[in-house]
Amino acid sequence: MTQSRSRTLAELIRESFDELTRAERQLANLILENYPVSGMGSITAIAKASGVSSPTVARMARKLGFPGFPAMQAALKDELKATISDPIVKHDQLAEGAPDTHILNQFADAVLENMRQSLKRIDPALFDNVVALLSDSGRAVHVTGGRITHTIARYFFTHMQVIRSGLNLIDSGSNTWPHYVLNMNAGDILVVFDIRRYEHNLIRLAEMASGRGVTIVLFTDQWGSPVAKHAQHTFNLRIEVPSAWDSSVTTLFMVEALLAAIQTNTWDETRGRMKTLEQLFDKTKLFRKFS
Amino acid sequence: MTQSRSRTLAELIRESFDELTRAERQLANLILENYPVSGMGSITAIAKASGVSSPTVARMARKLGFPGFPAMQAALKDELKATISDPIVKHDQLAEGAPDTHILNQFADAVLENMRQSLKRIDPALFDNVVALLSDSGRAVHVTGGRITHTIARYFFTHMQVIRSGLNLIDSGSNTWPHYVLNMNAGDILVVFDIRRYEHNLIRLAEMASGRGVTIVLFTDQWGSPVAKHAQHTFNLRIEVPSAWDSSVTTLFMVEALLAAIQTNTWDETRGRMKTLEQLFDKTKLFRKFS
DNA sequence: CTTATTGTGTATAATATTTTTCATTGGCGC
DNA sequence: GCGCCAATGAAAAATATTATACACAATAAG
Numbered sequence: 001m002t003q004s005r006s007r008t009l010a011e012l013i014r015e016s017f018d019e020l021t022r023a024e025r026q027l028a029n030l031i032l033e034n035y036p037v038s039g040m041g042s043i044t045a046i047a048k049a050s051g052v053s054s055p056t057v058a059r060m061a062r063k064l065g066f067p068g069f070p071a072m073q074a075a076l077k078d079e080l081k082a083t084i085s086d087p088i089v090k091h092d093q094l095a096e097g098a099p100d101t102h103i104l105n106q107f108a109d110a111v112l113e114n115m116r117q118s119l120k121r122i123d124p125a126l127f128d129n130v131v132a133l134l135s136d137s138g139r140a141v142h143v144t145g146g147r148i149t150h151t152i153a154r155y156f157f158t159h160m161q162v163i164r165s166g167l168n169l170i171d172s173g174s175n176t177w178p179h180y181v182l183n184m185n186a187g188d189i190l191v192v193f194d195i196r197r198y199e200h201n202l203i204r205l206a207e208m209a210s211g212r213g214v215t216i217v218l219f220t221d222q223w224g225s226p227v228a229k230h231a232q233h234t235f236n237l238r239i240e241v242p243s244a245w246d247s248s249v250t251t252l253f254m255v256e257a258l259l260a261a262i263q264t265n266t267w268d269e270t271r272g273r274m275k276t277l278e279q280l281f282d283k284t285k286l287f288r289k290f291s
Numbered sequence: 292m293t294q295s296r297s298r299t300l301a302e303l304i305r306e307s308f309d310e311l312t313r314a315e316r317q318l319a320n321l322i323l324e325n326y327p328v329s330g331m332g333s334i335t336a337i338a339k340a341s342g343v344s345s346p347t348v349a350r351m352a353r354k355l356g357f358p359g360f361p362a363m364q365a366a367l368k369d370e371l372k373a374t375i376s377d378p379i380v381k382h383d384q385l386a387e388g389a390p391d392t393h394i395l396n397q398f399a400d401a402v403l404e405n406m407r408q409s410l411k412r413i414d415p416a417l418f419d420n421v422v423a424l425l426s427d428s429g430r431a432v433h434v435t436g437g438r439i440t441h442t443i444a445r446y447f448f449t450h451m452q453v454i455r456s457g458l459n460l461i462d463s464g465s466n467t468w469p470h471y472v473l474n475m476n477a478g479d480i481l482v483v484f485d486i487r488r489y490e491h492n493l494i495r496l497a498e499m500a501s502g503r504g505v506t507i508v509l510f511t512d513q514w515g516s517p518v519a520k521h522a523q524h525t526f527n528l529r530i531e532v533p534s535a536w537d538s539s540v541t542t543l544f545m546v547e548a549l550l551a552a553i554q555t556n557t558w559d560e561t562r563g564r565m566k567t568l569e570q571l572f573d574k575t576k577l578f579r580k581f582s
Numbered sequence: 583c584t585t586a587t588t589g590t591g592t593a594t595a596a597t598a599t600t601t602t603t604c605a606t607t608g609g610c611g612c
Numbered sequence: 613g614c615g616c617c618a619a620t621g622a623a624a625a626a627t628a629t630t631a632t633a634c635a636c637a638a639t640a641a642g
Contacts, residue, residue, distance in 0.1 A: 021618085021619060023619070024619095037368065040331065041368070042598080043600060044598085053620065053621040055600090055620075056619090056620065058601065069600065070600075070628090077331050080331075080371075081325065102415055103551060103552045107547065107548040108406065111406070111547075112406065117323075120326070121301075121323050123305060124393055148449065148450075151443075151445050151446040151449065155442040155443075155539070159439075222316070223316055224308060224311075228308075228309045229309065231309075241547065242551065244561075248446070248547070249540055249543050249547060252540050253402055259534065260398055260534035261395075263536075270535075312589060312590085314589075314591090333630085334629065334630060335628080335629065344591045345591090345629085345630075345631090346590075346632080347589090349630065349631060349632095350589095350590090359630075359631075360629095
């Protein structure tokens with residue numbers, strides 16, 4: 001991974017193809033043939049594959065202007081990196097008028113990258129499985145989180161309550177949480193949010209729940225909470241930002257996406273519940289008519 | 292270049308992520324981060340890049356079922372070969388393996404667009420002003436939100452409590468909120484979260500607070516809550532997603548960015564508070580030492 | 583709190599890779 | 613045909629990479 005060259009190796013080879021000797025052309029053809037993968041092996045492998053000797057490979061690398069074969073391969077890897085990496089986050093300044101160094105832009109960069117990386121490593125099957133699980137109205141759903149993540153847990157709880165019945169929010173902070181375990185039955189689901197600074201209480205809770213045959217869905221960070229040992233479904237999300245704290249944005253995103261999917265899935269039941277809720281809101285005059 | 296495996300290395304890593312140790316996870320993250328290019332270097336290079344030792348890399352290769360590191364890398368190269376030569380594979384998909392129409396990708400698109408649009412509209416000066424305002428320890432800060440946004444308000448409150456003193460969380464849902472107004476003095480700040488389905492209570496609360504000379508900071512949607520009439524600083528954020536509900540992701544992002552900025556701004560005071568908090572946590576043994 | 587277990591990095595040995603050296607081959611002009 | 617010179621590969625030397633051994637640290641268990 002050295003300096004980035006203006007020309008690709010392929011261009012370089014084509015340009016100097018005239019100056020290449022017989023054996024070198026043979027080699028050049030191999031490299032271009034399945035570009036750039038063919039150039040990924042060791043010098044010995046490449047030499048053997050193209051039917052030339054390893055010194056020939058090294059000599060060509062020199063001829064093309066590299067200090068040696070490893071440098072040429074490094075250039076090839078850099079190229080590949082540039083090709084593979086998708087341009088989703090390649091945004092120009094987000095908050096207009098603010099310099100790149102403004103914390104708003106720095107933060108935005110970090111959060112977008114977190115989302116991109118998190119999405120990349122989510123298995124869609126995992127997502128679909130969890131959606132199906134949480135859509136099953138036969139299973140009670142218990143939700144809990146740590147000191148910070150409890151707000152996310154509550155967010156999930158509040159929305160899920162609209163979607164379906166059988167929801168319980170467990171306050172892991174208090175000493176009363178063992179009581180909640182009593183209400184858990186085999187087949188129930190425990191949704192745990194546990195992000196860095198993994199809390200003892202949550203691990204114990206997961207252990208106990210697991211012992212009672214409860215299926216555990218875990219939202220944790222890229223390093224993984226110890227709760228994962230007991231969880232059947234684990235979401236590993238990126239949470240790092242330039243701040244003294246971790247970011248919950250990706251976690252919230254995942255929760256919202258799940259909610260949207262579950263809601264779609266259980267629309268028949270949900271529709272009725274939402275309608276009823278609306279009527280209740282009307283009666284309590286909680287909201288403005290419109291605005 | 293060995294046999295082609297049924298599962299990709301990425302899948303293999305994700306599958307056995309639970310069984311991986313701390314250092315191995317660190318390494319796994321690096322490999323997945325810029326997959327598969329990050330795994331192309333030498334074992335030494337990979338070890339250095341992920342901050343672990345080379346034996347750890349070799350050990351993980353074994354753990355994943357390969358005879359050694361070179362075999363794992365060979366598998367990776369094979370994968371790359373297969374991927375590159377298949378022009379159908381799209382690299383810009385967010386959740387790999389999920390079609391464009393999968394709700395996860397649709398949701399991600401919407402959320403990312405929301406963030407871009409919201410950031411474009413934010414005046415950095417507004418941001419900076421609010422940071423300065425909330426950094427002023429002479430002013431008490433009152434925080435409140437609606438039915439859904441209350442969790443975001445609580446999130447803000449929890450973190451701000453670490454940063455500074457003089458924080459109050461107002462439960463707008465109960466009937467007791469007028470009591471809170473009694474505690475507000477001229478120069479205080481009221482942070483209001485009010486997203487679509489603007490609630491009566493919040494408007495009244497803002498009116499009253501405004502009457503007492505309280506400065507109001509409002510987080511609302513692109514259409515604007517009526518609270519804006521009384522607010523000195525208003526953040527208009529995009530919140531629409533393909534779901535029955537609005538998204539709070541952008542709002543949470545804004546809150547976190549603010550917290551990071553304020554925390555940086557008041558570091559002298561905050562540092563002491565965080566240290567004290569750590570010691571309290573130690574005493575209560577709330578967290579695991581590390582993991 | 584102490585002891586076992588597991589995880590981790592440093593140092594080192596084993597192995598593979600890359601480069602250099604140098605003898606051989608083959609083309610080309612005379 | 614003969615001699616010159618670039619091209620090439622075999623083999624060895626230099627270098628880098630990978631695997632192992634072992635000691636220390638962290639964690640879990642008693």
